[in-house]
Amino acid sequence: MLNRKRIDILLEKEIIEAMGCTEPAAAALAGAKAAELFGMKPERGEAVVSPNMMKNAMGVSIPNTSLHGIRAAVSLGIAIHKSSAGLSVLSTVTDKERKEAAEFPLEVKIDENAPSLYVKVVVYGQGHSASAVISGEHDRFTSLELDGVVLSEATMFFPECQSFSEDSFLATLTLGDVVEYASSLSDGIKGLLRKAVSENRAISDEGLRNEWGLSVGRIMTASLPSVPGTLQEAFTMAAAAAAAGSDARMAGSVLPVMINSGSGNQGITVTVPVSILAEYLGKSEDEMLSAVAISELVGLVLTSFKDRLSALCGAFTAAIGTACAYSYLLGGDISTMDATINNMIGNLSGIICDGAKDTCALKIYTSLTAASIAVTLAMNGKRAGGEAGIVGDDSLSSIDHLTRISHEGMEETNRTILRIMLEKTPR
The missing domain is CATH 1.10.4100 (2-methylcitrate dehydratase PrpD)
Structure with a gap:
């Protein structure tokens, strides 16, 4: 028997609003979440992305800026430091945030073994750190850490197995x-x-x-x-x-x-x-x-x-x-x-x-x-x-x-x- 309710839920989750290309948006969202968790102005940051995330963000324009690429997207997210807008995180960018992003020291690395859709952002400062990982789906946080301690807040987002179970259902x-x-x-x-x-x-x-x-x-x-x-x-x-x-x-x-x-x-x-x-x-x-x-x-x-x-x-x-x-x-x-x-x-x-x-x-x-x-x-x-x-x-x-x-x-x-x-x- 057709599971209409499950399809309803799936469509409600998938058909959502986003501002600009979703790969830079996801990278910015991870940066915003890491900075939000950190709770103070970070001194430097690191972004680790999958090859596909790097590829998809390189040539597309970021809304409200003249910028392109992972470095710009993550730095803007860190400057914005609020994740509540989800994939519309870049819908408003102030001059102050653009300036902070341009000056922020961020190292970008590619992890060849990462899942196809993957971005991890770590911010550091005053002996502390915070990190956020988005994986599998553009707005799905799979890990949140503060000073190396995994936060229970991650369970508020989609559990690790959900993307797999949804794909398995769709395939049927x-x-x-x-x-x-x-x-x-x-x-x-x-x-x-x-x-x-x-x-x-x-x-x-x-x-x-x-x-x-x-x-x-x-x-x-x-x-x-x-x-x-x-x-x-x-x-x-x-x-x-x-x-x-x-x-x-x-x-x-x-x-x-x-x-x-x-x-x-x-x-x-x-x-x-x-x-x-x-x-x-x-x-x-x-x-x-x-x-x-x-x-x-x-x-x-x-x-x-x-x-x-x-x-x-x-x-x-x-x-x-x-x-x-x-x-x-x-x-x-x-x-x-x-x-x-x-x-x-x-x-x-x-x-x-x-x-x-x-x-x-x-x-x-x-x-x-x-x-x-x-x-x-x-x-x-x-x-x-x-x-x-x-x-x-x-x-x-x-x-x-x-x-x-x-x-x-x-x-x-x-x-x-x-x-x-x-x-x-x-x-």
Whole structure:
């Protein structure tokens, strides 16, 4: 029997608000918590991060500053020294905090053996120390220490096993389960998804109106009518609108986003395009929200297999969720969604993650264009089959193969990507 309550709780935990890119935000949050625990002005600090955290924070703009990278994010968090805002910790930064962060002596190290998503911040002063560790999820504290003593406060946050148990639960959900859940949403979840669409459409509109980053979304909509007149125009508008949200977000817009799988770009990808296609098709709000629930859940399921940070681009896996939502809105059934996933995995599986930065908007646009191709083929009875490369006989097999590539096949790719980035970019 479908455990609706557990899915409700999971979505309420996952679809939350964040300001700016979530890797710098997580690093700043760890810094803020360590400084908060310390209780006085620290003299120096140390940050230890996983390779993926380093990679994802290097090239993206930090809101309310002109800064990039782990060093800046952690130093700002330490200067702010308040963790109550969570992943919106950087939503307000004063001139005084910017100055303190710029002057703060912080050593940054990479731990090659750390979990994929990991940041530890230690602050020192007057013979004392305090540390905070975030691991597994962007806002999940797994260790808090003061002068080497583990604090019981850590139990207020998510326990060490929770991320694993949630991933295990997500991995059991079938496409049938996802569609069944989405077909009858509680009022609370409808409100949550409505907020996600509204906030993410707002940053998308900002990217469409103004010059941010590469302006992928704004430029790609320049030749489109304000209201799409064909399905293809709706698909193009949907892809460009999502890219526009990323344009603004990666360039440091202070507008918040509602995230998916710990990522604002993925949150934008699974909401904005779905709402635009629903509008074009004349769907009711309830139908649109059901489609968004499908895209959110499929995105989370795929992340449970591949990890939150890896060498595989998260926009691609999020766009698979969007493609399934497209199928739902166009009247497809479970078989059509299954074919859509196969078509996606048969197309863009090699797209790499080389950190958060302005070109993420390009990858979102490309991935969502692939989503429209995948669902169009599936709606016409076409599917990539088990004879095609890494594609399996069904979507579950294809996802398993994609997971193996992400874990076994791309570990050295990930190391090479980071080496290249470190050679050209200061930490």
